[in-house]
Amino acid sequence: EKVKITKEQQALMKVVVEAYNRHQIPQDVAKKLLQEQYSEEENFLLLTEMATSQVQVLVEFTKNIPGFLSLNHEDQIALLKGSAVEAMFLRSAQVFSRKMPNGHTEVLEERIRKSGISEEFMTPMFNFYKSIGELHMMQEEQALLTAIAILTPDRPYVKDQQAVERLQEPMLDVLRKLCVLQHPQEPQYFARLLGRLTELRTLNHYHAEMLTSWRMNDHKFTPLLCEIWDVE
Numbered sequence: 130e131k132v133k134i135t136k137e138q139q140a141l142m143k144v145v146v147e148a149y150n151r152h153q154i155p156q157d158v159a160k161k162l163l164q165e166q167y168s169e170e171e172n173f174l175l176l177t178e179m180a181t182s183q184v185q186v187l188v189e190f191t192k193n194i195p196g197f198l199s200l201n202h203e204d205q206i207a208l209l210k211g212s213a214v215e216a217m218f219l220r221s222a223q224v225f226s227r228k229m230p231n232g233h234t235e236v237l238e239e240r241i242r243k244s245g246i247s248e249e250f251m252t253p254m255f256n257f258y259k260s261i262g263e264l265h266m267m268q269e270e271q272a273l274l275t276a277i278a279i280l281t282p283d284r285p286y287v288k289d290q291q292a293v294e295r296l297q298e299p300m301l302d303v304l305r306k307l308c309v310l311q312h313p314q315e316p317q318y319f320a321r322l323l324g325r326l327t328e329l330r331t332l333n334h335y336h337a338e339m340l341t342s343w344r345m346n347d348h349k350f351t352p353l354l355c356e357i358w359d360v361e
């Protein structure tokens with residue numbers, strides 16, 4: 130049957146995509162990627178600054194997701210804490226699939242590889258970046274997939290999971306229709322996108338280990354990162 134995106138689905142998508150594009154990391158932070166030295170310490174500090182800036186960007190984006198601010202306040206926090214790492218992997222993956230001027234991509238990769246992250250986490254991380262890059266996602270798909278990841282009902286400590294499902298389902302529905310309309314030659318494209326969300330969950334686990342090993346080497350995080358990642 131003919132798939133059709135309704136007027137209200139167009140409106141929902143417009144709000145989410147505009148919020149996603151409006152919030153970019155401040156240019157001075159992104160520019161630092163190219164300027165500062167390459168010591169492990171310098172790389173860690175730069176990545177910490179970028180992660181902190183990305184969390185601020187993420188909070189602003191999340192507040193613009195229709196219905197999010199009418200959720201129970203503790204649940205809003207639980208969703209943000211539960212999805213921050215996944216949203217930032219998605220965001221940084223967009224950078225690796227040439228979202229930023231090309232010079233930045235190699236530099237960012239170099240800095241991540243030399244920031245005290247052990248080899249065992251590099252492989253799954255860069256495999257994920259590659260698997261996202263191969264999808265050549267449109268910005269609408271990136272924005273909706275990020276909103277869907279944030280609106281995951283079964284995050285730890287979420288009390289009213291049904292309320293979160295009621296927000297996530299319309300996003301899934303419009304993303305499914307968008308995939309059918311934009312990738313008619315690839316009927317499994319929507320399923321592949323959702324498969325990335327499963328891959329993201331495994332990265333949460335690796336990330337928790339990365340945090341532990343950084344802390345073992347006495348690396349310090351910013352107050353915002355400590356709060357969202359429950360460290361210190």
Ligand SMILES: CC(C)c1onc(-c2c(Cl)cccc2Cl)c1COc1ccc2c(ccn2Cc2cccc(C(=O)O)c2)c1
Nearest residue numbers: 153154159173176177179180183214217218220221224241
């Ligand atoms: C605290 C810090 C060392 C850290 O811990 N885990 C991760 C970490 C790592 Cl090492 C990899 C993936 C996710 C995380 Cl949280 C990080 C670094 O977090 C980052 C680093 C870069 C990121 C982000 C998010 C995006 N980018 C790329 C980017 C750069 C410039 C502009 C823009 C833009 O959006 O305009 C984006 C997060």
